[in-house]
Amino acid sequence: MMQKLIQHVLYPLDCVRSGDRGILQYRKALEASQYLTGPQLEELSFSRMQSMLTYAYEQIDFYRRRFDEHGVHPGDIQEPADLVALPVLEKQDIQNHRDELISREYSVADLVLDRTGGSTGKPIEYYYTKDRSHSRKAATWRHNGFIDWQIGDKTAVLWGAARDLPKTRLKQKLRNYLIDRTLFFNTAGFQPDEIDHFNQQLKQYRPQAILAYANSLGLFARYLREQGIQAYSPRVIVTSAEMLSNETRQLIEEVFAAPVYNRYGSREFSVIASECCQRDGLHVMQEGLYMEILKQGKPAALGEVGELIITDLLNFGMPLIRYRIGDAGAWAAGECDCGRGLKRLKAVAGRTTDFLVGQDGRLCSGAVLTVAMVAQRPSLGQIQLEQNERGRIICRVAPPGGTICNEDQTFLTEQVLQYLGPGTSIEWDIVSQIDHEPSGKYRFSKSTLTDLF
Numbered sequence: 001m002m003q004k005l006i007q008h009v010l011y012p013l014d015c016v017r018s019g020d021r022g023i024l025q026y027r028k029a030l031e032a033s034q035y036l037t038g039p040q041l042e043e044l045s046f047s048r049m050q051s052m053l054t055y056a057y058e059q060i061d062f063y064r065r066r067f068d069e070h071g072v073h074p075g076d077i078q079e080p081a082d083l084v085a086l087p088v089l090e091k092q093d094i095q096n097h098r099d100e101l102i103s104r105e106y107s108v109a110d111l112v113l114d115r116t117g118g119s120t121g122k123p124i125e126y127y128y129t130k131d132r133s134h135s136r137k138a139a140t141w142r143h144n145g146f147i148d149w150q151i152g153d154k155t156a157v158l159w160g161a162a163r164d165l166p167k168t169r170l171k172q173k174l175r176n177y178l179i180d181r182t183l184f185f186n187t188a189g190f191q192p193d194e195i196d197h198f199n200q201q202l203k204q205y206r207p208q209a210i211l212a213y214a215n216s217l218g219l220f221a222r223y224l225r226e227q228g229i230q231a232y233s234p235r236v237i238v239t240s241a242e243m244l245s246n247e248t249r250q251l252i253e254e255v256f257a258a259p260v261y262n263r264y265g266s267r268e269f270s271v272i273a274s275e276c277c278q279r280d281g282l283h284v285m286q287e288g289l290y291m292e293i294l295k296q297g298k299p300a301a302l303g304e305v306g307e308l309i310i311t312d313l314l315n316f317g318m319p320l321i322r323y324r325i326g327d328a329g330a331w332a333a334g335e336c337d338c339g340r341g342l343k344r345l346k347a348v349a350g351r352t353t354d355f356l357v358g359q360d361g362r363l364c365s366g367a368v369l370t371v372a373m374v375a376q377r378p379s380l381g382q383i384q385l386e387q388n389e390r391g392r393i394i395c396r397v398a399p400p401g402g403t404i405c406n407e408d409q410t411f412l413t414e415q416v417l418q419y420l421g422p423g424t425s426i427e428w429d430i431v432s433q434i435d436h437e438p439s440g441k442y443r444f445s446k447s448t449l450t451d452l453f
């Protein structure tokens, strides 16, 4: 009852009152377009890509210069395969040329300033239009709707990045009480007594949805199970911000007795792709983003893991064109049984910098490897694999008792050699604790090697 009132009355009224009617308009359009056919959506997305290229070439000297340097004109881009002729935008380009990337049609005062968490180095600052903030919010609600998570549903958020947590001004508290109905919990530096406290809060608040960092919720679930504490069971759980392994998904589902849906998003683009009820890949927000998957600079085949390159199709204030986001993934084949035509990512394989490489060039997702190893041998505690040179791995372990037993050491060595090839050498680093990144994310592996994809 309350949820319906919020969804159909309070939320729309608040949008109109605050000048955000655009959210409602985008929402309506996105609800309809998700059921276009695959080819129709591809055509829509690609024609928006072409428009964005033309716009950027005309309104932004940075892009005109770059395209000219590469000897390519927007008019040359007639089909998706032509896109590889265009330069890729690196994070460093944004750091070095932020203001040059702003369209001359906009002034900074008209735009929303945002920044990334900087977990892979210096944070990136960028701008987007008010209109883009509307389409971002609408897209998030559209994707929530995939699993029947609606505006007005009570929600609990377990988030690691403190600056994403809400301000506590009275007006915002009131809005949260009446409309957003969200209970926030900061998972950075999660201690057992805080977990107990949060678990109590969940039971009192009774949210329909939980949105969480995948590994934070995994840790939460593991703790509850070990302590024999009964968990609160919401209707749906959405994990994001960190890679969700099969092991972690299974653990969370068992402990919370609720289905887990994976989501891929980023600060630069907001929601990028989400699982629907079928859980057979993540539907991409194709109306607002043009996604390419590249392997050695060429479009990857279906199912082949490559680098994700993303263009924002709706941010004309500061267009990000062919942006190397630093994540890897693969396209899913076939159509989804839910009936949506939106393209699907089979999985997001993690950050490109999380991949480890064997002497012979074979690639392995460090996150997949470490999670599988710990699942098989919980006595290992936490592990992090680091690579700074080919054929050599630093194996960082935080064993619960402070020391690692011979069996565990042998097991780890065998696993690393199996996945990365027999020529790999291992250096041990036994520590008391493996810290989260400043962004609040836990990194299973990290590599400083480049050109792996």
Ligand SMILES: [Zn+2]
Binding pocket: 276, 277, 278, 283, 336, 337, 338, 339, 340
């Ligand atoms: Zn689907």
